[in-house]
Amino acid sequence: MDILNISNLTFRYKNKFIFDNFNLSVERGSWTTIAGPNGAGKTTLVKLLAGLEKSYSNITILDKTLNKKNLLNIRKEVGFVFDNPDNFFACETVLDELAFSLENLGESPKTIKKKIDEISKLLKIDGLLNENPYDLSGGEKQKVALACALMLEPRILILDDALLMIDINEKKQILNILKDYNKNKKVTILSFTHNLDEAIYSDRLVILNRGIITIDGSFPKVFSEEMVMRKIGLEVPFEIELSQKLRVYNIIDELELDPERLVSLIWK
Amino acid sequence: MNSKYPFFKYVTGDSKMHLMNSKTKILWFMMTFITILLVKDYLSIAIISLFLISLMLISKINFLTYLSNSICLFVFYLLIFSITFSITFNLNIAIMITLKVFLIIILFLILTFTTSLSEIAWGFECCFSKLKKINIPVSKISLRIAMDLKFISSMFEQSKMIKKSMAYRGISNKNIFKPLFIFSKVIPLSYRLSRKMEKIMRLRFYGNKKRTNYRENKITIFDKSLVVIPFIILYFVIWLGWC
Numbered sequence: 001m002d003i004l005n006i007s008n009l010t011f012r013y014k015n016k017f018i019f020d021n022f023n024l025s026v027e028r029g030s031w032t033t034i035a036g037p038n039g040a041g042k043t044t045l046v047k048l049l050a051g052l053e054k055s056y057s058n059i060t061i062l063d064k065t066l067n068k069k070n071l072l073n074i075r076k077e078v079g080f081v082f083d084n085p086d087n088f089f090a091c092e093t094v095l096d097e098l099a100f101s102l103e104n105l106g107e108s109p110k111t112i113k114k115k116i117d118e119i120s121k122l123l124k125i126d127g128l129l130n131e132n133p134y135d136l137s138g139g140e141k142q143k144v145a146l147a148c149a150l151m152l153e154p155r156i157l158i159l160d161d162a163l164l165m166i167d168i169n170e171k172k173q174i175l176n177i178l179k180d181y182n183k184n185k186k187v188t189i190l191s192f193t194h195n196l197d198e199a200i201y202s203d204r205l206v207i208l209n210r211g212i213i214t215i216d217g218s219f220p221k222v223f224s225e226e227m228v229m230r231k232i233g234l235e236v237p238f239e240i241e242l243s244q245k246l247r248v249y250n251i252i253d254e255l256e257l258d259p260e261r262l263v264s265l266i267w268k
Numbered sequence: 269m270n271s272k273y274p275f276f277k278y279v280t281g282d283s284k285m286h287l288m289n290s291k292t293k294i295l296w297f298m299m300t301f302i303t304i305l306l307v308k309d310y311l312s313i314a315i316i317s318l319f320l321i322s323l324m325l326i327s328k329i330n331f332l333t334y335l336s337n338s339i340c341l342f343v344f345y346l347l348i349f350s351i352t353f354s355i356t357f358n359l360n361i362a363i364m365i366t367l368k369v370f371l372i373i374i375l376f377l378i379l380t381f382t383t384s385l386s387e388i389a390w391g392f393e394c395c396f397s398k399l400k401k402i403n404i405p406v407s408k409i410s411l412r413i414a415m416d417l418k419f420i421s422s423m424f425e426q427s428k429m430i431k432k433s434m435a436y437r438g439i440s441n442k443n444i445f446k447p448l449f450i451f452s453k454v455i456p457l458s459y460r461l462s463r464k465m466e467k468i469m470r471l472r473f474y475g476n477k478k479r480t481n482y483r484e485n486k487i488t489i490f491d492k493s494l495v496v497i498p499f500i501i502l503y504f505v506i507w508l509g510w511c
Contacts, residue, residue, distance in 0.1 A: 050471070072473070090469045092278035092384045099482035100386060106478030113482070130280050148472075 002060075003028040003156060003188050004049075009057035011048060018044050019055075019211040031182045031189040033199040036208035037233040042192040043083065045208075046160040049190075050080050062155065076105065079149030081162035085141035086134065094120075094136075094144050095129040098151055105152075119147045122177060124170075138165030146174070150181075157181070159191040163198060175201050196229075197237050200257050207234065220255045275337055276380040276421040283328040284490050285382040290481065292491040294391035297379050299498035303505070304371050312505050313367055319497060320374050327382050334381075338373050345370060380417055389414035389474075390481055407475045415466050423458040430454060 002025040009022040018041045026032050036042055047053040049061070051071045059066040061074050082088055091097045095116065102112045120126040123143050128136060133144050142165050149157060157178070163171050179201050181187040191198060199205050205222040207215040209232045215222050223229075223240050230236065243256045246266065256262045280286075288296075300316070307313055324334050348369050353362035379388070392410035400406050430453050469475075 052471075075471070075473070087464070088468060090465060090472055090474070091386050093280055096384055096386060096483070100474075101472045103386075103480050103482050104473035104476045106476060106480050109480060109482045109484065112480075132278075132280070 001028050002026060003062060004190065005058075005060040007058045009048070009055060009059070011044065011053065011055040011057070013044075017211065022057075022211060022213075024206070024213070026188060026190055027204075029182070029186045029188055030204060031179070031191070031202040032204045032206060033191045033193060033202040034206045034208055035193055035196055035199055035234060037194060039210065040194075040208040041211040042194075042208060043160055046080070046082070046158060046192055049078070049158060051075070076152065077154060078156045078158060079152050079154030081142070081145050081149050081157070081159045083161040083164060085138075085145040088145050088148065089133045089141075092132055093129070094125065094131055094133050097133050097144060098129075098147055101148060101152055115151050115153075119150050123147050123150075123174065139167060139170065142166055143170075143174070154187060156188045156190065159189065159193075161193055161195075162191075164193075164195070171198075194234065196234060196240075200237065200239075207232070219257075223255060275340070275424040276376065276417055278384045279329050279333075279381045281328055281382065283326060283382065284488075285323060285327040285378065287485050288382075288491050288494070289485045289487045290383070290387045290391035291394040292487055292495055293379070293383060294388070294395050296491075296494040296498065297375065298395075299495060299502075300375055301372065303498045303502050304368055304375065306502065307368070307505050308364065310364075312501065313364070313371070315501055315504075316371060319501070320371065320378065323378050323494075324374075327378060329381050334374060334377055337377055338370060341373060376417075380421070385414045385418055386469075386474075387481075387483065388417065390479070393479075411466060411469060411474060415463070415469075418465055419458050419461075422461045423454050426457045426461070427451075427454045430457075 004024075004026040006022065006024045009019045009024075010017070011019045034042060034045070044053065048055050048057075049059065049066070051066060051074075062077055064070040064074055066074060080088075089097055091100050098116045098120065099112045102115065116129075117126075120129060123146065125140070125143050125147055128140060128144070133141060136144065142162055146159075146162060163174060166174060175198060178189060182189050189202070191202060193199065196205075200219070203218070205215075205217065205219055206213055207222060207225075207229060214232065215225050215228060223236065223244070226236055226240075226244060239257050239259055239262060240255060243252055243262060246252045246256075246262075247254070252262075252265050256265060300319075304316060307316065324331060345366050349362050349366040352365045353359065356362065383391070389410045392413055393407055396404075396406045396410070
């Protein structure tokens, strides 16, 4: 069953069409990654879903049509994390920032405190609670922005290059946390990125180029179109590239994403 | 001015001033503001100054931070002094008005250093919540007041950024038109930033009717006494014939 549905989306900036008759549907409880090079229309699509840009289309989120009347109700259920966290902060301390959306929705201070404790520990930002979010490093800012989105306990989480500035080790931990949210809390994740390493965690990969879906499918299916991806300027992860070459030499049977398993298969 | 001296920007802390209830803080602010406007003699100015100095010390923020922030507006005070003197030709009035402006700036600094923007907006909203009954958009106005304060602080931050980017491009510091150039760039940039902030706050559900306050601090004796002190000063000023 679809949780998000975009049909016949047409959008343009001045005379330049970004989307022309664009269609996409996202299944409930799935993790979909939409990847594409610069100018593919990823951020525009996020802005359209957040209601920050108006378009002539029929966008349905959680069975509600995205319009001015439903916008507030939809936003309560959807957590957004934008690529530039500075565009998201409204308060002067991380603590206030985490509490802000829930305060505005009328949650009790007790519930807010409980959620802040839980999420700040989960994302390891409990040491930053009294800091000014504008004074943090890029990665820390992105973690705070993600924490703000998770505070709302969203049913859909939309990430626009949200982990771009976070270092590799922490990124892996956060992606695992998000996977846990996806599997156990049934949060539908829609991740927009140009880094395909993050896409490994998703169930479905959509390659977007100049407002058109070029490839759409499961991870192995999309990576079988490696040449197309290279042509549009997307870098294929090392593990994928290596396992595809090993497949040519019949060393492995199918795509292997775990580097350690890949090593053991080579040495078998 | 470096980052140690944030102009009209919240400084995190746990002083009694920081922990004041938002509503009583705004009441204290408004009462003190009115008192400063009404006083007309140097004795009252001295009493209010003592009152503000004691609050600065209670706020646990370096006294030099207040001083450097208020003194950096030296040109502004000079302008106020010149304008009032050229209108009234009375040195006494010109000095008095300039002193009042100086105290108002200090008052604003105490408020903004110890209160976050969301608390300021919330405090104004609580104080004027009765006006909602006659369809006055209190929430929108409170948010606008908070954002305008943000506008002032962001103006200083933007000017620092423009100065830096000019230095990177090798534009000379000795250029006499530099301040004018920075000023012309800073105003639209800061205005855009504060309007963007307003948009962000709306995106994050600000303006909802059932708002709670996570940091809603209880009204303490300290809060009550801060609201009462300006009243007492006003009583002395008005009823004892000081003005």
